[in-house]
Ligand SMILES: Nc1ncnc2c1ncn2[C@@H]1O[C@H](COP(=O)(O)OS(=O)(=O)O)[C@@H](OP(=O)(O)O)[C@H]1O
C-alpha cells in the first residue's frame with residue numbers, strides 16, 4: 001500500500017492572487033484537521049456531531065466528513081477491500097487539506113484502519129503547513145460490538161459481511177495519537193471536552209469556548 005503516484009504529466013501548479021492568509025483573515029480563523037480513527041461503533045460519528053455543534057455555537061466554521069456519508073457520494077465507487085480503503089482515506093486526506101487551506105476546522109470520522117495511510121494524511125498536511133491532529137476513539141471491540149448501532153457486527157459474525165474491521169479485517173491503532181478518548185469510560189460530552197481542551201492547548205481555539213452554549 002504505497003502513496004498514490006501522479007498519473008498525469010504536463011500539469012503545472014497555477015498560483016492564485018488570493019493567499020491562504022487572505023482567506024483566513026476573512027473567516028477570522030485558521031484551518032486544521034481533527035482526524036478521528038477507531039473501530040466501527042467506537043463513537044467517531046457521535047463525537048464529531050457533538051464537536052461540530054460546540055464549534056459552530058462558538059462561531060467556528062467547521063465541517064464534518066463522515067465515512068458512511070462520503071461513501072454515498074464522493075467515494076461511492078469504493079468498497080472495503082484493502083486497496084479501496086487506502087483510496088478512501090487518500091481522498092479524504094486531500095479533501096481535508098483543501099478545507100484546511102480554506103480555513104475550516106475539519107473533523108473526519110473514518111475507521112481509517114491502516115497506520116500508513118493516516119501517516120500519509122499527516123504528511124500531506126504537514127507539507128502544506130496545515131495542523132493535523134490524530135484522535136484515537138478508543139473502545140474495546142467487545143464494547144463496540146455490544147453497541148452495534150447498525151447491526152453490522154451481528155451480520156459480520158454471521159458471515160453476511162466479509163472483511164469487517166475488527167472481525168476479519170485488521171485495525172491498526174495509532175501508537176502515538178495526539179488525543180485518546182476512551183468511550184467505554186467517558187461520556188460523549190467528556191470526549192468532546194478532551195478534544196476541545198487539546199485544540200485550546202494548541203492555540204487552535206480560544207480559551208473561552210462555552211461547551212454548553214445553545215442556539
Ligand atoms: N466491511 C466493513 N468494514 C468496516 N465498516 C464497514 C464495512 N462494511 C460497511 N461498513 C460501514 O462503513 C463504515 C466505515 O467506512 P469508512 O469509510 O470509515 O471505512 S475505512 O476507513 O475505509 O475503513 C462503517 O461506519 P462506522 O460504523 O461509522 O465506522 C460501517 O457503517
Ligand SMILES: Nc1ncnc2c1ncn2[C@@H]1O[C@H](COP(=O)(O)OP(=O)(O)O)[C@@H](O)[C@H]1O
Pocket residue numbers: 038039040041042043044045046047109147149182183184186187188189191
Ligand atoms: N463516550 C462516547 N462517545 C461516543 N459514543 C458513545 C459514547 N458512549 C456511548 N456511545 C454510543 O456508542 C455508539 C457509537 O456509535 P457511532 O458514533 O456510530 O460510532 P462510529 O461512528 O465509530 O461507528 C452510539 O450509540 C453512542 O451513543
